[in-house]
Amino acid sequence: MAATPVTLEPTTLPSLRLSAKYSGLRIDAVRTNATLEAACTWGNTSDGGMNRLTCNNDDKSVRDWFISETKKYGCHHRVDEMGNIFAIRPGQNNNLPPIGLGSHLDTQPTGGKYDGILGVVCGMEVLRVLHANSITTYAPVAIINWTNEEGARFPPAMLCSGVWGGEFTVKYAQGRQDLEGNTLGGELKRIGYMGPTPCSFEANPLLAHFEVHIEQGPILDVAEKPVGIVRGVQSIRWYNVGVQGREAHTGTTPMDRRSDALLGAAKMIVETNRIVTETEVASRGGRATIAVINSSPQSINTIAGKVNIGLDIRAPADSDVGLIEKQCREGFAKICQQHSLEMTFDNFWISPALNFDPTMVECVKQSSSQIGCDIEIVSGAGHDSVYTSRKVPTAMIFVRCKDGVSHHPAEYSRDEDCAAGAEALLGAYLRYDDYIRRSTAKI
Amino acid sequence: MAATPVTLEPTTLPSLRLSAKYSGLRIDAVRTNATLEAACTWGNTSDGGMNRLTCNNDDKSVRDWFISETKKYGCHHRVDEMGNIFAIRPGQNNNLPPIGLGSHLDTQPTGGKYDGILGVVCGMEVLRVLHANSITTYAPVAIINWTNEEGARFPPAMLCSGVWGGEFTVKYAQGRQDLEGNTLGGELKRIGYMGPTPCSFEANPLLAHFEVHIEQGPILDVAEKPVGIVRGVQSIRWYNVGVQGREAHTGTTPMDRRSDALLGAAKMIVETNRIVTETEVASRGGRATIAVINSSPQSINTIAGKVNIGLDIRAPADSDVGLIEKQCREGFAKICQQHSLEMTFDNFWISPALNFDPTMVECVKQSSSQIGCDIEIVSGAGHDSVYTSRKVPTAMIFVRCKDGVSHHPAEYSRDEDCAAGAEALLGAYLRYDDYIRRSTAKI
Numbered sequence: 001m002a003a004t005p006v007t008l009e010p011t012t013l014p015s016l017r018l019s020a021k022y023s024g025l026r027i028d029a030v031r032t033n034a035t036l037e038a039a040c041t042w043g044n045t046s047d048g049g050m051n052r053l054t055c056n057n058d059d060k061s062v063r064d065w066f067i068s069e070t071k072k073y074g075c076h077h078r079v080d081e082m083g084n085i086f087a088i089r090p091g092q093n094n095n096l097p098p099i100g101l102g103s104h105l106d107t108q109p110t111g112g113k114y115d116g117i118l119g120v121v122c123g124m125e126v127l128r129v130l131h132a133n134s135i136t137t138y139a140p141v142a143i144i145n146w147t148n149e150e151g152a153r154f155p156p157a158m159l160c161s162g163v164w165g166g167e168f169t170v171k172y173a174q175g176r177q178d179l180e181g182n183t184l185g186g187e188l189k190r191i192g193y194m195g196p197t198p199c200s201f202e203a204n205p206l207l208a209h210f211e212v213h214i215e216q217g218p219i220l221d222v223a224e225k226p227v228g229i230v231r232g233v234q235s236i237r238w239y240n241v242g243v244q245g246r247e248a249h250t251g252t253t254p255m256d257r258r259s260d261a262l263l264g265a266a267k268m269i270v271e272t273n274r275i276v277t278e279t280e281v282a283s284r285g286g287r288a289t290i291a292v293i294n295s296s297p298q299s300i301n302t303i304a305g306k307v308n309i310g311l312d313i314r315a316p317a318d319s320d321v322g323l324i325e326k327q328c329r330e331g332f333a334k335i336c337q338q339h340s341l342e343m344t345f346d347n348f349w350i351s352p353a354l355n356f357d358p359t360m361v362e363c364v365k366q367s368s369s370q371i372g373c374d375i376e377i378v379s380g381a382g383h384d385s386v387y388t389s390r391k392v393p394t395a396m397i398f399v400r401c402k403d404g405v406s407h408h409p410a411e412y413s414r415d416e417d418c419a420a421g422a423e424a425l426l427g428a429y430l431r432y433d434d435y436i437r438r439s440t441a442k443i
Numbered sequence: 444m445a446a447t448p449v450t451l452e453p454t455t456l457p458s459l460r461l462s463a464k465y466s467g468l469r470i471d472a473v474r475t476n477a478t479l480e481a482a483c484t485w486g487n488t489s490d491g492g493m494n495r496l497t498c499n500n501d502d503k504s505v506r507d508w509f510i511s512e513t514k515k516y517g518c519h520h521r522v523d524e525m526g527n528i529f530a531i532r533p534g535q536n537n538n539l540p541p542i543g544l545g546s547h548l549d550t551q552p553t554g555g556k557y558d559g560i561l562g563v564v565c566g567m568e569v570l571r572v573l574h575a576n577s578i579t580t581y582a583p584v585a586i587i588n589w590t591n592e593e594g595a596r597f598p599p600a601m602l603c604s605g606v607w608g609g610e611f612t613v614k615y616a617q618g619r620q621d622l623e624g625n626t627l628g629g630e631l632k633r634i635g636y637m638g639p640t641p642c643s644f645e646a647n648p649l650l651a652h653f654e655v656h657i658e659q660g661p662i663l664d665v666a667e668k669p670v671g672i673v674r675g676v677q678s679i680r681w682y683n684v685g686v687q688g689r690e691a692h693t694g695t696t697p698m699d700r701r702s703d704a705l706l707g708a709a710k711m712i713v714e715t716n717r718i719v720t721e722t723e724v725a726s727r728g729g730r731a732t733i734a735v736i737n738s739s740p741q742s743i744n745t746i747a748g749k750v751n752i753g754l755d756i757r758a759p760a761d762s763d764v765g766l767i768e769k770q771c772r773e774g775f776a777k778i779c780q781q782h783s784l785e786m787t788f789d790n791f792w793i794s795p796a797l798n799f800d801p802t803m804v805e806c807v808k809q810s811s812s813q814i815g816c817d818i819e820i821v822s823g824a825g826h827d828s829v830y831t832s833r834k835v836p837t838a839m840i841f842v843r844c845k846d847g848v849s850h851h852p853a854e855y856s857r858d859e860d861c862a863a864g865a866e867a868l869l870g871a872y873l874r875y876d877d878y879i880r881r882s883t884a885k886i
Contacts, residue, residue, distance in 0.1 A: 215695065216692055216695045217692065217695030217696060217697070218696070218697065218700055219697075234694065236694065238743055247850075247851075248847070248848075249659050249660065249823065249824055249849065249850070250730065250732040250734060250755045250757070250823075251677065251679065251730070251755075251757055251822075251823030251824040251825075252658065252659045252660030252822075252823035252824050252847065252849075253660060253661070253730075253823070253847060254660070254661065254662075254730075255716075255719055255720050255725070255730060256720075257661055257847070260716075260732070260734075262712060262733060262734060262736060263712055263713070263716050263733075265709075266708075266709035266710075266712035266713050266733075267709075267713055269705060269706055269709035270706070270709050270710055270713055273698075273703075273706050276698055277698050277699075282698070287693065287694070287696075287697075287698060289693040289703070289744075289746060290705060290706075290709075291693060291705060291738070291741070291742060291743055291744070291745055291746055291747050292738070292741050292742070292743050293705060293736060293738050293741075295734070295735070295736050298734070298735050298736075299734060299735070300681055300734055300735050300753040300755050301732075301734070301755055301824075302734055302850075303732060303734055304734050310743040312693045312694075312743050312744055314693070314694055379694075379695075380692065380693075380694030380695035380696070381692055381694045381695050381744075382694075404691070404695065404696065404700070405691075406692065406695075407692070407745075408690075
């Protein structure tokens, strides 16, 4: 049965101290790692990585395991029509929706053991600590496995948190197909995970959403810190840029009579890099990348007549993404003029900058500072928390990963770093639960 | 029956004046154009272009027409085992091999009416003038249709002049397949053009080879001259360059911690262009082009880990191609160092600079000067004459084409320019035939 969402009053941040009764709670690194290894029983690969695509038999097995494990700590379960699993441990006030601690158990086809899996495991470790210490929190808590975060089998990514957060319809999401034409809906039914609960915040609300995730970047590794405080997710825009020149023979066409679309595109790639490394946006974390290129006619002795490139621009601030875009448009136009090229510049996707909930971020800060971590990071990548933040206060904790490598079998986080992530989550979550207790008491 | 090749003594170039008896001979522009239109009866397209791939039914029809037309001017025919057709008009000394006037009747799939076809037509117009004026030349003359010059259906290009010139074996060439798996040998048999004559200079020699061809470049168009004297074919080398970086997330990887293979490749493209437009080789006709690029993994949010590019370097002098190569190697290595990339640099094809026969080029110069043309050009592209020059003295005449466009339905040469090409060929060929007469008389 769905609880009712509540509106919380603003609070002053200093009141977020951890209750004395919780101050001795610790996460065990050996046990955390054992849980992680258990979660990787199905779909692991000989190179130390994982290949557990959404709704394959390994995904069914790990879901069964997740339900059976969380039952041991007093949880009942809701499975929604997108296969999202909510393992709910009751609190003192079960009229409140649960506080969610979520991430995902699916992986890339050549992925690692940490991306997503660590977030679910950290939630499970929080459960164990509550259970071992006979703690009944104020609000209920839900450890969540979001379906198909990677989107590797059923694009796009973050599909089922997206349905819950109102970005996609159930019909669209259930109809997504893999390369063999199997639908996500059909595969959810096949493995027995198309549940009866409607998939939406409105029908199945949360009070808030915390997520632990590996950083997937090098900041913490360079800083030698186990965890980081995620302030939000950077602004992202994607573009298709088309460059039209004139095909001509490489042997007979003088250099000064060419409209070489590939030369123009190459200059655009170099100019894009210059903008984000040499202009003012560089110091504000601006990033721009061209990683997709298609040239035609791909004949060694015919000058390229048509090239398409994919441009990815990111920055913590929307205004900086706009500024980078403006500089690219102007720089590219000059290149086109220089080489007699025509250009199309199409912005096909926008994801505005996202700031996580200040109260929740403060909870993360305080718990992180207790383990000596104070680095704040703006996430460069999307996560399920992007879509939960559309509906409920949300925050994230990043865990250091070696060399910033992810989506690769070499993806690695140390046992003690994984435990530090769980401990930061435990402290942040308990602070927030206390904050809820005090806030609702005032209502 | 094959005639025997002869060794000619050197001659002083001034002796190459046209005999007075030939001085009144002219080519008719209207008739030349009519012949060209007739040659385009089969395989023409609604956009004004041509699509006549080697050994399709249109190619069979134009071959039948070529044989039937040239018979009218006293030719007998040899078809060799690669389908090359030699329409031979006897001379006064039929112990000599014929002087060849050759080019090709096949086209690109979206080609024009002039590339190749004009060369065969010009040879036919020379025949008509000889016939109409009852001239029996000293050596026999052979109008030649070389099979599969374009290589569009059966790669590589210039395949069957290549067999004749010893570059390829008959077995290799007959075994070349189209995209449906049909072999050239099978298709030659199907259309009835796998002839009994062995395909080689040794078995079926020529005395020399003249070729008229559209320029496929803008030099004559800019200079407003109908024909140009081809001094030779420039030096060409082709390379595969592999750039290896490291895949990483575009959103989470700081700009200064990337090994972006596509950024590296883009800088190589820009550097290549800089070398041939801003260094000393620019003034000596050096050209370098990158027109093939393959990037992996082609995902908008994953930095490219591996890129391959195809590099085409050309210059009139082999030494300049070597110099451009050296500068590319050095420049590329610096780019790799700057971006932590690995590089492979593989030279997979070399075609050394080729200088046409000085005596024949002088014949072309003298005949061209009579129509007010004195521009000398180094051919940027390969032609059947590249392979004939391996065995016999060879020269070429270029005809102006609008905007330098070729391999396109818009390819166009004016009627009067086509006739000028035929007239330059007539004068050059008759001068050379006279030179042969005088030379062999001395033997």
